[in-house]
Amino acid sequence: MCKLMVLDDDPIQHLIFRRMLNRYKLAHETFYSYSGYDVLSFLSAHKKDTSELPEVIFMDINMPGLNGWAFLDRFKDLYPQLNKLIEIHIVSSSINPSEIKRTDMYDFVKSYIVKPITSERLEQILEPH
Template sequence: MNLIIIDDEPIQHFIMRKMIDVYVSSAPVTQYSSDGAAVLDFLYRNKNNGDELPDIIFLDLHMPMMNGWEFLDRFKRLRGKLNKQVNVYVISSSIDPEDISRSKKYNFVLDYIIKPMTKLKLKDIFGAN
């Protein structure tokens, strides 16, 4: 299993890395990025190589260069060209009901998770994937 975490906060990368190491039995290959555009470029370059594509993307919404909404809009156009299904979980500190509702408009976003990630939620995600 491959996983990409897109978040501009290095502490979130650290927290997710530790939680995955401790709570996910078959630890996935994980990449970390603070640049959604770079991830989109990576996905496009590897669109025909399912072994390189992630199974799951954890996406923060509020980032400086490309925010999560821009990423989701561009990923929506790219998604059909990928030779593998890639699921997205939005993970954000925003508790704004509009953000939660807006995220549900993307059929490939499986859930909106309010930070911090919990042990139970992480186990639920990896138990289902």
């Protein structure tokens, strides 16, 4: 089991993740956030403490404030300072091919999942951790 983060501005998505993770016991610890700024602050504050950092981040793209693309750009700058490899998986309602292709710019983005995420897909991503 792993430590993970869910970054999404929709409380329903938090509930969906919480229920699946609890039902299938897929994560050791989960941090939920509505704000990309808060996640970046947390990661920056704990960049040397690998026990606090997640193995996986699930995140939306279309969010108010700091949207997913801006988050990924800032994470890209922070990533080399982290003492842990972190996978990001995009979970978005957008099926726009250019958005899906755009994720190729980020080596740490491992997949683009169109909402809703299924328990099978969640298990497939988290099982290796």
